[in-house]
Amino acid sequence: MDGAATSPKTSMRINNAVPRLTLLSDLRAGENGCRRARLCSIFSPESPGVKRLCVDLGRLSRWLLAAIWVIVLVPAPTVWAYAHHNSSVRFLDLSPATFEIARREGKPVFLLISAVWCYWCKYFDQNTLKNDEVSKYLNRHYVSIFVDHDRRVDLVRKYVRGLPMIVLFDPDGRVRQSFAGALKSEDFLGVLKHVASDVRTSVATAQPRTPPAGPVIPSSPVPVTPETYRRLREGMLNFVNDHLDTTYGGFGSGDKYPHARLLGYLVGQYDASRDHRYLVAVDKSLDGILSGIYDPVEGGFFRYAEGREWRQPHYEKLLDVNASLVLVLVEAYRVTRTPRYQQAAEATIAYLLRTLHDARAGGFYGSQTADPAYYRLALEERRAARRPPVNRDKVAEWNAQAALVFLAVGQSSGRKDLVDIGLSTLEFMRRNLVSDKGMFHFFDVKTGRGQLRGQLTANGWAALAFLEGYRVSRLDIYRRAAERVLGYARDELFDTAHGAFVDDKTTPLSLGANGIMAEALIQAHRLTGRTDDLAVATRVLAALGGVARSLLVEDADATAVTRAAEAVFFLNAYRQVVEKL
Structure with a gap:
């Protein structure tokens, strides 16, 4: 699972x-008569500044219709965010009032984080939660909360290690047990009964309440230098070499x-x-x-x-x-x-x-x-x-990534229709997801409204995409949208004490998200000439240089591949700043 x-x-x-x-x-490559354009370097940070990819424009005129009609299938039905209101378990939405109910009734809390696309989440719902004994026990002895994985990325950062993710709290909000996976009904019921018994008898099996973990940032910044970049780059390549499955x-x-x-x-x-x-x-x-x-x-x-x-x-x-x-x-x-x-x-x-x-x-x-x-x-x-x-649901950062890809491939292939798809995606984002407090994380098509502001990756990716849209189209609306998003990020998400961007004070620092934001600030500097943007980006890279060094150089064997992949954005931004030194 x-x-x-x-x-x-x-x-x-x-x-x-x-x-x-x-x-x-x-x-x-190199064919006469080809249109040439720069491929977006976001996904390939060490590539030269100008990418070259040529196409036969005569054949390209047929590709889009062929792409759409090559497979004629019944249209895919719509599924909205997980329809937990129809569940036999009485789920509540997460709010302070929910835990107040648990405290008042002396009940533990069952938190389920599930994704609408996840097969094992569906399996858990249909084969475990719909079990009559399980649902009745939960409704009688627990306060149950449902969280949609794609909609609440803030909670994903705090709790998720896999899907479905189950977290069992005591009434005061302390975690008693957490695990990822779809347990069978009899096994899950056993876990529920054990935790409920502990809560009733006040057996102190949970860890004592401690302050939430904050950003892990070195006590002093590491200066941004070519030598530091060389070491980080070598560390990344050594990591890739060590973890590549040959x-x-x-x-x-x-x-x-x-x-x-x-x-x-x-x-x-x-x-x-x-x-x-x-x-x-x-x-x-x-x-x-x-x-x-x-x-x-x-x-x-x-x-x-x-x-x-x-x-x-x-x-x-x-x-x-x-x-x-x-x-x-x-x-x-x-x-x-x-x-x-x-x-x-x-x-x-x-x-x-x-x-x-x-x-x-x-x-x-x-x-x-x-x-x-x-x-x-x-x-x-x-x-x-x-x-x-x-x-x-339309997720802001995923749409920004898609827009960047369609702009890049459309330019490199000479396909204006692909560029137009990228720009129309940016226009949708600009009209529906940009607010006076940065980007909404997602657009709920059912309600026609954006939801969940203040997420660092949504703002970083959106700023990157708007800036690329401005570079490609020279439409000032995208430059203004990028400046609006970056202005919010600098004012509200930048921790001036540590020199890094944070989503909130309770979740660990994200090297990847800071790398994306630094990249956006560097691109803004290139397009607008704002020296403040370059200064903030350089400060972020210095503040997190020790984190990147620990990840890639000092403790690479113990590092998850996913975290190393996130460091790609950091290295990309670092290289661009070093080139200006």
Whole structure:
């Protein structure tokens, strides 16, 4: 199951073959008559400042219609955020009043964090929570709270280690037990009874209440210097080398995630050094990704696969995963000329436009729900089947990433329609998600309103995307939107005492989120000339230099691959500042 939990295994494996779709034409570097444009460097931070990717414009005129109509399927139904109001468990929404009820009634609290796209979350709901004995026990002895994973990223940062995530509190809000995974009804009931018994008898099995962990920041900043950057870069490359799975591709020896950021970093390293070892690593990893989590029928990628061998996909399709992989595949094709990379990129763009893009209002929906039975079907069988539903919440940072990808690929291929899709996504964000207090985290299509402000990654990604939109279109509305978002971030999210950006005072510092924000500030400086933006970015890099050094140089063996992937953005921003020294 998602995250740290385990799950039943099956022997199913996706066909390795990637179907040829005549969508984007062959990309021939250096061909006469090609339009050339800079690919966005966000996902490939070490690449040269100007990317070159040429296309045969004669064939490109047919690609978009082919992409949309190559697979004719029943439209995907809509699914809104998890419909827990229909559950046999009486769930409440999280609020201070909810814990007040628990204190007044002397009951423990059952907090469930679940994602609408998550197969094992659905399994837990249908096979455990709907068990009559479990639901009756929860309704009698617990106060139950439901949290939607995609909507409450603030709580995800605090609690989530996998999905579904269960946290059991005592009435005073102390955590008694927490775990990720879909327990069977009898096992889950046993845990519930044990915790409830402890609460009733005041057995002190929980850790005493302690102040929440704040940002982990070194006591003194590390000056931004070329030598520090050299050490950080070497640390990243050593980390990648140590964790690259040379047998099956990907990173690490456990469950396999695509980690497009790291792959983009390796492509950039090849651009800078022409060292073919980087391409070998990219090839091996993309082989695993294409054989393990790629959907050869409809295009697009699943979120991850269980096991070192990519043996069992988890079938949800998320916007950010697919957008980031499109750019990596395009970049990989540019330097390797491997046809299957081009084909997979084309099919994934087609999937995004066909399934997740809102052509009427602009922007992209967040995800398509996991459905193992559906994705095991061949094309003819899928045409008659009910498609997995699409969650129509529009997540700000994922839309920003998609906009960046469509702007980059559209420019590099000479496709104005792809650029227009990127700009229409930015326009949707500007009209619906920008507020006087920065970005809303997501847009609820059902209510027509943005929700949850103050999230660092939403503001950082949106600022980056608006700035790129301004660079491409020269429309001043996007420059103003970026300045509005960055102004809020500087005023409200920047911790002047430590020199770093924080979401709040209760969650650990994010190296990745600070790297994204530093990158946005550097781009703002380049486009507007504001020296204050460069100064704040440099201060962030200095403040977190020790964190990055600890992560990549001093304690790399103990570091999770995901955290190293987040450091890519930090290194990208660091390189750009060093180049100005």
